[in-house]
Amino acid sequence: MGTPRIALVTGAGTGIGRGVSLALAREGYSVVLAGRRRDPLEETASQASAFGATTLVAPTDIRDDVAVRAMFARTRETFGRLDLLFNNAGIAVRGAPIEELTLDEWRTAVDVNLTGTFLCTREAVRMMKSQQPRGGRIINNGSISAHTPRPNSAPYTATKHAITGLTKSTALDGRPHDIACGQIDIGNADTELAAAMARGVPQSDGRLAVEPLMDVEHAAQAVVYMAGLPLDVNVLFMTVMATKMPYVGRG
Numbered sequence: 001m002g003t004p005r006i007a008l009v010t011g012a013g014t015g016i017g018r019g020v021s022l023a024l025a026r027e028g029y030s031v032v033l034a035g036r037r038r039d040p041l042e043e044t045a046s047q048a049s050a051f052g053a054t055t056l057v058a059p060t061d062i063r064d065d066v067a068v069r070a071m072f073a074r075t076r077e078t079f080g081r082l083d084l085l086f087n088n089a090g091i092a093v094r095g096a097p098i099e100e101l102t103l104d105e106w107r108t109a110v111d112v113n114l115t116g117t118f119l120c121t122r123e124a125v126r127m128m129k130s131q132q133p134r135g136g137r138i139i140n141n142g143s144i145s146a147h148t149p150r151p152n153s154a155p156y157t158a159t160k161h162a163i164t165g166l167t168k169s170t171a172l173d174g175r176p177h178d179i180a181c182g183q184i185d186i187g188n189a190d191t192e193l194a195a196a197m198a199r200g201v202p203q204s205d206g207r208l209a210v211e212p213l214m215d216v217e218h219a220a221q222a223v224v225y226m227a228g229l230p231l232d233v234n235v236l237f238m239t240v241m242a243t244k245m246p247y248v249g250r251g
Helices: 015-026 038-049 065-079 103-130 154-177 192-198 216-228
Strands: 006-010 030-035 055-059 084-087 136-141 179-187 237-241
Touching: 006 015, 006 065, 006 103, 015 030, 015 038, 015 084, 015 216, 030 038, 030 065, 038 055, 055 065, 065 103, 084 103, 084 216, 103 136, 103 154, 103 179, 136 154, 136 216, 154 179, 179 216, 216 237
Parallel strands: 006 030, 006 084, 030 055, 084 136, 136 179, 179 237
Antiparallel strands: none
16 A cells, blocks of 8 residues: 545534544544544544544634644644545534624634635645645535525525635646646535434525435535545546435525
């Protein structure tokens, strides 16, 4: 076997982040596990150890520029390089009409979903440009909401639309440096964040409706596929969703 590839996953303690981290571990990646809370990250690391994977638990608030810089410096010191960044960490603030939202709620969504992704992307690009062999891959977790909103979701939808722009800009600016960037838009993966879907969530016509969910492993395997491509091939956008969720024709 060759030298293990090095991945960094944000939001690695739960949900899609944990699922992707474990899927990468099974594929032989060494994985830097980033997130706000140490205990869930330690649990992900414990599960990854069953596959013989090397992990680095890195509790980090991705809204904090200094903390993000320190995380990437620690990654370089530990592994020497970075082959994959999965920008997964995100937050949804309460669903409410836009006129009822507070500035703090708006800023929370922007700071985590957009600024945090920017800070991690910036440090990953710096590292990938300077390492030898140079280059690497960045995958952003966009969401179905990067294309079509749910009712009363202005902060989340706005930040996820912005992630699409960041993905395109990173893909363009990374090309001369062998840095590929793509986006995965995941619909109704069965995680704690999506648990409300099984109880019924608001639809655009005012109804409450139960929505189907899919196993998070399908999203994880899609990321593994994107990550495993050679750097002269890129999946710019991929949508993976529960087949019968109301997305096509939503609204």
